[in-house]
Amino acid sequence: MGRALRQLSFWHDTTPTDWTPRPPLAGDTDADVAIVGAGYTGLWTAYYLAEADPSLRIVVLEKEVAGFGASGRNGGWCSALFPAPLPRLAAMSDRGSALTQHAAMRATVDEVARVCAAEGIDAHLAKGGTIALARNRAQWLRAQEEVAAARAWDRGEDDLRLLDRRGAAAVLRASDTLGATYTPDCAAIHPGRLVRGLAQVVERRGVRLLERTPVTAIEPGRARTPRGVVRAQAVIRATEGYTSALAGYRRRSVPVYSLIIATEPLPDSIWDEIGLQRRETFTDHRHLIVYGQRTADGRMLFGGRGAPYHFGSRTSSAFDRDPRVFAKLLATLTDLFPVLDGVRVTHAWGGALGIARDWCASVGLDLATGLGWAGGYVGDGVSTANLAGRTLRDLLLGGDTELARLPWVGHRSPQWEPEPLRWLGINAGLRAAALADREEALTGRPSVVARAMAGLTG
Ligand SMILES: Cc1cc2nc3c(=O)[nH]c(=O)nc-3n(C[C@H](O)[C@H](O)[C@H](O)COP(=O)(O)OP(=O)(O)OC[C@H]3O[C@@H](n4cnc5c(N)ncnc54)[C@H](O)[C@@H]3O)c2cc1C
Numbered sequence: 511m512g513r514a515l516r517q518l519s520f521w522h523d524t525t526p527t528d529w530t531p532r533p534p535l536a537g538d539t540d541a542d543v544a545i546v547g548a549g550y551t552g553l554w555t556a557y558y559l560a561e562a563d564p565s566l567r568i569v570v571l572e573k574e575v576a577g578f579g580a581s582g583r584n585g586g587w588c589s590a591l592f593p594a595p596l597p598r599l600a601a602m603s604d605r606g607s608a609l610t611q612h613a614a615m616r617a618t619v620d621e622v623a624r625v626c627a628a629e630g631i632d633a634h635l636a637k638g639g640t641i642a643l644a645r646n647r648a649q650w651l652r653a654q655e656e657v658a659a660a661r662a663w664d665r666g667e668d669d670l671r672l673l674d675r676r677g678a679a680a681v682l683r684a685s686d687t688l689g690a691t692y693t694p695d696c697a698a699i700h701p702g703r704l705v706r707g708l709a710q711v712v713e714r715r716g717v718r719l720l721e722r723t724p725v726t727a728i729e730p731g732r733a734r735t736p737r738g739v740v741r742a743q744a745v746i747r748a749t750e751g752y753t754s755a756l757a758g759y760r761r762r763s764v765p766v767y768s769l770i771i772a773t774e775p776l777p778d779s780i781w782d783e784i785g786l787q788r789r790e791t792f793t794d795h796r797h798l799i800v801y802g803q804r805t806a807d808g809r810m811l812f813g814g815r816g817a818p819y820h821f822g823s824r825t826s827s828a829f830d831r832d833p834r835v836f837a838k839l840l841a842t843l844t845d846l847f848p849v850l851d852g853v854r855v856t857h858a859w860g861g862a863l864g865i866a867r868d869w870c871a872s873v874g875l876d877l878a879t880g881l882g883w884a885g886g887y888v889g890d891g892v893s894t895a896n897l898a899g900r901t902l903r904d905l906l907l908g909g910d911t912e913l914a915r916l917p918w919v920g921h922r923s924p925q926w927e928p929e930p931l932r933w934l935g936i937n938a939g940l941r942a943a944a945l946a947d948r949e950e951a952l953t954g955r956p957s958v959v960a961r962a963m964a965g966l967t968g
Contacts, residue, residue, distance in 0.1 A: 515575060518830070519583045520772040520811070520857035521702030531575050531721040537738040541569040541718075543906060544733045544742035546725045548572035549581035550891065551884045552748035553708040554899025557625070560715040562903055568717045569740055571733055573724040573752075577705035580751055583861035584892060585770060585801045585813045587791045588622050589640060590615040590695035593888035594870040594918070596663050602870075603917035609663065611916045616669070616695050618893045621900075622704075623697060631707030634700040634806035638788035641673070641681045642691045642795055645846075647954035649795035650688040656795075657691060669693060682785045682792055684846040691795075698789045698803040701892065727757055730879040743880050744906055750885040751862030754823035761925040763886050764936060765825045765862035769835045770813035771843070772805070772857040773850065781808065783849050796950075797960055798943040799889065800842060810850065812843045815889075816944065817860060819936040822929055830860040863889050866923035873898040874920040875905040882906070886923060 512529035516522050522529075543559060545552040548570050556568050572578070592599075592615050599608035619637065626633050644650035653672065660670045670693045673681070678690035713719055727734040733745050749756065751765040786792065786804040793801045800814040817835045820826070836858045844851045866872065866886035871894055873884035882905065884898035885891075901919060904911040913919075926932050946957035 519859040525702035525706050527706040532719055534723040535720045535735055535737040539740055541567045541742040543568045543744045544740040545570045545746045545748055547748035548576035549579045550895035551898050553712055554896045555902045556712045556717045558899050558903035560717050570719045571723045571725050572721045575721045576709035580861045580863050581705040582702050584701045586699045586701050586803050588619055588697040588699050588892045591890040593890050599917045607917050618897045619695050619697055622896050629711045633704040635697045636789035637697040638790035639694040640696040640791045642793045644688045644795050645686045646951050648950035648956045652795045653691045696791050698791050746882040750864040763864040763866050764823050764926055766865050767817035767829050767860050767862055768815055769817050769860035771836055771839050771855045772809050772811045774854045774856050775808040784847055796947045798947055814839055821933045825862045867926050868923045872918050872921040873901045
């Protein structure tokens with residue numbers, strides 16, 4: 511069991527933890543709050559609730575083990591990114607509230623660091639920010655537009671800035687770089703250390719964490735499992751990319767796979783050529799997202815989308831590994847950094863993240879039913895799940911706080927289309943993004959394909 515879990519990802523392989531599952535639920539029980547899923551969302555919620563009111567009886571029910579899902583497998587960007595842009599958040603509320611949410615996301619990066627320090631979680635956290643390269647003229651145009659748009663939202667140089675070729679090269683030396691954008695609001699982390707550290711901390715605070723306990727139904731006042739029922743005033747759904755497997759939630763969010771490769775530890779001579787001295791996370795301005803980080807032990811970790819969406823929103827361990835996508839990731843990585851040609855890839859893995867129909871993450875609590883939720887982070891969940899945890903605490907404790915009034919709170923995304931439309935639409939979108947990147951690399955002009963897709967999807 512432990513061995514199989516260690517093989518899930520580089521992070522699982524290198525987290526100093528005992529993977530032996532904790533005991534499962536043993537019959538019916540009562541609680542004040544039942545949380546379904548022990549990733550960041552579930553564990554941060556449990557953490558802040560237990561901190562605010564140590565007398566609460568909190569039970570976390572996890573199908574596998576804490577950190578089995580995306581929280582144990584991700585790219586390790588603890589960023590201020592939120593999947594819905596500011597104009598969308600403003601349309602859901604107003605300009606001031608959208609900016610308050612942006613400020614809350616920025617503060618969340620520091621909040622994660624604060625708790626790690628306070629609780630003794632060594633998540634290899636380094637707040638070096640993020641550099642996003644522009645490697646053709648179309649990407650450079652997008653980079654400039656992004657900074658201009660940020661200024662129109664009163665976001666200053668301390669938030670997002672444009673780097674020219676030399677400025678970019680001072681941080682990261684990749685091929686064909688014309689310039690970059692840079693934000694200080696991101697910390698590179700070891701996701702496995704964070705999620706397993708959190709699991710230990712919440713247990714120390716009296717939370718009951720029950721592993722190998724799949725929830726088969728979430729209902730007002732109860733979470734049903736094959737091992738018994740947990741009766742609770744509030745039941746929180748924290749299952750992100752796995753949500754569509756729950757009865758009643760099949761079209762609420764779709765699981766999209768993101769895949770990652772990690773190299774052997776690289777010598778200083780290679781890092782001197784590449785850069786990332788402060789462990790800045792990196793990406794570029796292409797459409798089909800790629801992301802990377804320099805790990806604390808000197809590996810290059812590089813991930814991206816591009817794996818197909820699977821019919822019926824299915825998730826399976828068989829989808830975690832796709833040799834075709836791994837080969838593309840390696841080709842892209844060596845295109846960025848030719849010095850990496852021939853380095854050994856020691857780990858390759860993937861996992862499912864959750865996407866809502868309108869690509870807007872949400873958190874909420876229905877006071878009438880006691881059912882709460884958070885998720886749909888579209889690959890920005892490392893920090894957003896922390897904000898979700900604090901927000902759920904406030905909602906559950908009835909406080910009318912600034913966090914509880916943020917625009918994403920209580921937002922209801924529309925349902926996804928039924929199959930086969932869902933499968934056709936998502937996979938067409940993934941293909942179009944890859945095509946748009948090829949087109950822009952060839953022409954240097956903003957992609958016609960991307961514009962047509964934006965017109966279709968709004
Ligand atoms: C490869 C990859 C790279 C990513 N990179 C980044 C990144 O760099 N930065 C970033 O911000 N985000 C990133 N993300 C997204 C981020 O990891 C997720 O948004 C975040 O971890 C979601 O946390 P969660 O707790 O909501 O979900 P998860 O971590 O997926 O946890 C959900 C848990 O629920 C359990 N579960 C599912 N069904 C049931 C059930 N029926 N009963 C009980 N338990 C159940 C699962 O086993 C799982 O442990 C990435 C995701 C992936 C897959």
